[in-house]
Amino acid sequence: MGLPEPLNQQRDTIRDLALEQGLDFFETVFVLVNYRRMCEVASFEGFPKRYPHWRFGMEFERNYKLHGYGLAKIYELVVNNDPCYAYLLEGNSLMEQKMVMAHVYGHCDFFKNNYFFARTNRKMIDTTANHGVRIRRYMDQHGIDVVEQFVDACLSIDNLIDPFAPAARMEDRGDGGLEFNDDPREHQTVPRLKVDKSYMESWINPPEYIAEQRKIKEEKQQEQQRFPEQPERDIMGFLMEFGPLERWQRHILGMLREEALYFTPQRQTKIMNEGWASYWHSKMMTSGLADPDEIIDFAETHSATMATTPGQTNPYKIGLELFRDIEERWDKGQFGEEWNACDDFRQRSNWNRHLGLGREKIFEVRKLHNDVTFIDEFLTPAMIDRLDLYNYRFDPKRGQWIIDSRDPEKVRERLLFQLTNSGQPVVVVEDANYRNRGELLLAHRTDQTGLDKTYAKRTLQNVLTIWQRPVHIRTVDHRGKTIVWSHDGESFGVEKS
Amino acid sequence: MPTESDILNIERDHWRFKEIVKGNIRDNLKEFISNGSILGRRGKDKVSINIPQIDTPRFRYGKKNSGGVGQGSGEPGDSLGGESGEGEGGGKAGQAPGDHELEVDIKINELAEILGEELQLPRIEPKGRKNVTSTKERYNSIRSTGPNSLRHFKRTYKEALRRQVTVGNYNPDNPIVVPIRNDMRFRSWKEEKKPETNAVIIYMMDVSGSMGDEQKEIVRIESFWIDTWLRSQYEGIETRYIIHDAVAREVDRETFFHTRESGGTMISSAYKLASDIISNEYPASDWNIYPFHFSDGDNWSLDDTDVCMALLREHILPSSNIFCYGQVVSAYGSGQFIKDLREHFSKNEQVVLSEIPGRDAIMQSIKDFLGTGK
Numbered sequence: 001m002g003l004p005e006p007l008n009q010q011r012d013t014i015r016d017l018a019l020e021q022g023l024d025f026f027e028t029v030f031v032l033v034n035y036r037r038m039c040e041v042a043s044f045e046g047f048p049k050r051y052p053h054w055r056f057g058m059e060f061e062r063n064y065k066l067h068g069y070g071l072a073k074i075y076e077l078v079v080n081n082d083p084c085y086a087y088l089l090e091g092n093s094l095m096e097q098k099m100v101m102a103h104v105y106g107h108c109d110f111f112k113n114n115y116f117f118a119r120t121n122r123k124m125i126d127t128t129a130n131h132g133v134r135i136r137r138y139m140d141q142h143g144i145d146v147v148e149q150f151v152d153a154c155l156s157i158d159n160l161i162d163p164f165a166p167a168a169r170m171e172d173r174g175d176g177g178l179e180f181n182d183d184p185r186e187h188q189t190v191p192r193l194k195v196d197k198s199y200m201e202s203w204i205n206p207p208e209y210i211a212e213q214r215k216i217k218e219e220k221q222q223e224q225q226r227f228p229e230q231p232e233r234d235i236m237g238f239l240m241e242f243g244p245l246e247r248w249q250r251h252i253l254g255m256l257r258e259e260a261l262y263f264t265p266q267r268q269t270k271i272m273n274e275g276w277a278s279y280w281h282s283k284m285m286t287s288g289l290a291d292p293d294e295i296i297d298f299a300e301t302h303s304a305t306m307a308t309t310p311g312q313t314n315p316y317k318i319g320l321e322l323f324r325d326i327e328e329r330w331d332k333g334q335f336g337e338e339w340n341a342c343d344d345f346r347q348r349s350n351w352n353r354h355l356g357l358g359r360e361k362i363f364e365v366r367k368l369h370n371d372v373t374f375i376d377e378f379l380t381p382a383m384i385d386r387l388d389l390y391n392y393r394f395d396p397k398r399g400q401w402i403i404d405s406r407d408p409e410k411v412r413e414r415l416l417f418q419l420t421n422s423g424q425p426v427v428v429v430e431d432a433n434y435r436n437r438g439e440l441l442l443a444h445r446t447d448q449t450g451l452d453k454t455y456a457k458r459t460l461q462n463v464l465t466i467w468q469r470p471v472h473i474r475t476v477d478h479r480g481k482t483i484v485w486s487h488d489g490e491s492f493g494v495e496k497s
Numbered sequence: 498m499p500t501e502s503d504i505l506n507i508e509r510d511h512w513r514f515k516e517i518v519k520g521n522i523r524d525n526l527k528e529f530i531s532n533g534s535i536l537g538r539r540g541k542d543k544v545s546i547n548i549p550q551i552d553t554p555r556f557r558y559g560k561k562n563s564g565g566v567g568q569g570s571g572e573p574g575d576s577l578g579g580e581s582g583e584g585e586g587g588g589k590a591g592q593a594p595g596d597h598e599l600e601v602d603i604k605i606n607e608l609a610e611i612l613g614e615e616l617q618l619p620r621i622e623p624k625g626r627k628n629v630t631s632t633k634e635r636y637n638s639i640r641s642t643g644p645n646s647l648r649h650f651k652r653t654y655k656e657a658l659r660r661q662v663t664v665g666n667y668n669p670d671n672p673i674v675v676p677i678r679n680d681m682r683f684r685s686w687k688e689e690k691k692p693e694t695n696a697v698i699i700y701m702m703d704v705s706g707s708m709g710d711e712q713k714e715i716v717r718i719e720s721f722w723i724d725t726w727l728r729s730q731y732e733g734i735e736t737r738y739i740i741h742d743a744v745a746r747e748v749d750r751e752t753f754f755h756t757r758e759s760g761g762t763m764i765s766s767a768y769k770l771a772s773d774i775i776s777n778e779y780p781a782s783d784w785n786i787y788p789f790h791f792s793d794g795d796n797w798s799l800d801d802t803d804v805c806m807a808l809l810r811e812h813i814l815p816s817s818n819i820f821c822y823g824q825v826v827s828a829y830g831s832g833q834f835i836k837d838l839r840e841h842f843s844k845n846e847q848v849v850l851s852e853i854p855g856r857d858a859i860m861q862s863i864k865d866f867l868g869t870g871k
Binding site: 036037039040043044048049050052053054055056057058060061065152155156157158159160292293295296297300308309310311312313314317318387388389390391392393394398400401402403404405406411414415418423424425427444449450451452453455456458459461462473478 | 505506507509510511512513514515517551552553554555556557558559560563564565566567568569570571572573574575576577578602655658659662663
């Protein structure tokens with residue numbers, strides 16, 4: 001199903017323009033859809049076929065309602081896949097479609113070239129469709145409710161993966177898994193040398209030898225009690241491998257883990273990805289792509305995507321401005337030791353070494369960075385000022401959210417905190433044989449910031465569904481003191497020792 | 498042209514989500530009814546309800562971490578105004594007390610359906626039929642002529658700007674845009690027509706000194722659910738409100754629930770007013786008429802009670818579908834009136850009586866009133 005002719009022509013033009021500018025992307029397939037379809041695909045996170053789950057329906061309800069109230073409009077949607085798929089909204093003006101297509105090519109270039117996407121599954125459209133088929137089949141076999149409940153439990157921990165795990169790990173985690181060895185004989189018998197004639201036994205395996213072997217065995221067991229040997233960040237993978245699961249459950253956990261890993265780089269590069277795409281739509285539209293009579297509409301639409309709301313940051317805006325700033329600085333040579341050492345305001349303002357390295361630099365940045373390193377390296381105090389960034393906090397006295405500070409260091413620190421691990425707490429498996437009873441101890445790696453208790457309770461409940469033994473998490477309370485919360489299926493609370 | 502089918506893959510998930518929401522409401526219906534939080538959250542054809550959260554729980558930072566980075570103008574100490582969004586990047590966890598709840602919209606019809614199923618309410622067979630066609634105007638388009646009061650400022654200026662840029666007399670350094678007549682754009686409307694069958698609910702309430710705030714709250718909650726159910730049964734519903742102490746007067750909804758008078762009680766005054774309204778405005782042949790009366794059961798005198806019975810028998814009952822009397826228990830009321838009604842109308846199925854000792858009894862009372870199927 002191709003695009004209508006006028007759009008088709010524009011697509012070719014924009015594609016050529018993008019290639020000319022040095023963008024490098026997978027072939028991109030555009031699909032024109034109506035708003036209902038757009039809401040559907042957006043609710044499925046970009047994939048036309050997903051496994052059945054109510055949360056997609058919830059998203060759909062929200063998206064469709066927001067549109068109905070005129071509060072939000074989904075202009076475009078791009079899927080990281082080879083070929084890339086992009087959805088265009090029917091009924092948008094030709095100007096809007098041009099802008100969106102230019103934007104899309106920016107995203108596609110980013111998907112293909114950014115280092116953090118290098119290991120993502122480029123056949124994800126097929127993969128998610130296969131997952132759908134498989135989970136539907138499990139629902140037929142085991143019942144919708146049973147499977148849905150298990151999926152709910154898995155989704156509860158789908159942020160507990162190792163975001164930098166090489167994708168290859170996925171294959172390592174087979175579905176065979178290790179079982180805890182409950183065979184009581186295992187604990188008594190020690191290795192003996194082979195005896196052909198029974199009367200030779202006491203000669204070949206003298207008591208001293210047996211005693212020695214027993215000691216070795218005990219030492220080994222002691223070692224094994226610490227399991228996993230190193231704290232494990234990939235909790236989903238760990239449970240998949242070692243949880244007492246049935247085959248179909250292991251499969252589901254594995255599929256959802258694969259999907260979670262696929263989406264991780266998109267969360268890690270939100271600012272960069274949107275900034276990069278905005279940079280390119282803006283560049284192309286203002287250098288000839290938009291017809292003169294379209295330029296005002298373009299300006300309006302573009303400024304709407306750059307708008308900011310109090311208490312929020314706009315990744316499009318921050319990303320775009322940073323890329324432009326980097327380009328300008330590297331064009332003028334505003335970097336390096338000499339630049340850093342200079343503290344004369346006038347000299348800095350007029351600094352221009354005519355290096356012309358800007359374009360090259362931004363392409364390099366889009367290849368090597370993620371949001372955390374991008375902000376860390378390129379969000380200068382001058383940019384924080386220009387972007388009007390501030391810290392806010394809740395003022396309990398006034399019962400209002402207030403602007404706390406505009407100190408660039410604090411803003412930077414806070415923004416980096418928000419971006420680190422996508423703003424989510426880092427949790428690891430600490431001990432899978434906790435209290436020597438096969439219970440699971442998770443540990444929240446924290447510096448003073450504790451977990452939300454209600455959510456921790458509900459999440460632990462779901463972990464328990466998978467682990468099937470009591471589960472615990474170590475974190476800190478509001479005073480910063482270490483505590484352990486436990487859930488044994490019936491009650492939740494601070495661990496009693 | 499779109500060739501894809503109109504049935505979306507998401508429909509199944511959407512349906513499943515709505516089932517979960519409805520199941521949740523059904524499980525907690527009694528609580529929803531008793532605590533009354535549903536009131537005042539009502540739009541034209543839907544209500545928003547807070548249900549216990551059904552999102553997917555994940556580990557997240559606690560309250561101590563609330564706050565974040567924002568963008569825009571303002572000095573340190575300035576309020577951000579409104580609530581800050583629960584956006585990406587987390588870190589803005591835990592704000593309002595209702596934070597662990599999910600607000601969902603549910604159509605009044607669906608709510609009525611749940612109420613109907615849970616209370617096993619029979620469907621009402623409308624008596625009389627009148628087709629009234631109502632017209633409604635919706636402002637949903639733009640045109641180039643119209644009165645100045647409907648002028649679309651932004652579209653007009655955009656048009657002017659477009660023209661000036663095209664003609665070449667727009668100067669970016671001195672960006673003055675002057676619209677001329679052809680640039681003007683105006684809002685425009687369409688008319689929609691809709692047939693209706695009608696019912697009227699007449700709420701009467703005793704507001705004398707003995708009815709306290711809690712009693713009124715009970716009436717308020719109960720009337721909400723009665724509205725909800727009857728609305729699902731009829732296409733057009735009108736509601737009228739009468740308050741009375743020693744004299745009766747018709748008021749609007751707001752006043753109905755918030756007035757407090759002192760002094761005596763003459764129930765007949767309300768019945769008289771109700772029967773006047775019915776005979777003047779709602780011919781029984783065309784309208785389904787539902788008078789509801791709530792009081793604490795005190796009446797001024799036996800004489801007045803006799804007048805009430807006569808009014809009911811001769812004027813109100815002949816034209817109404819049913820007559821419902823709800824007696825809210827109060828510390829001051831004697832509770833006599835319901836006994837009198839029982840005595841006079843015990844064999845008449847048209848008269849439904851219900852005693853409401855407290856909030857928990859509201860559900861049963863609704864069932865008493867609406868379970869008749871009339």
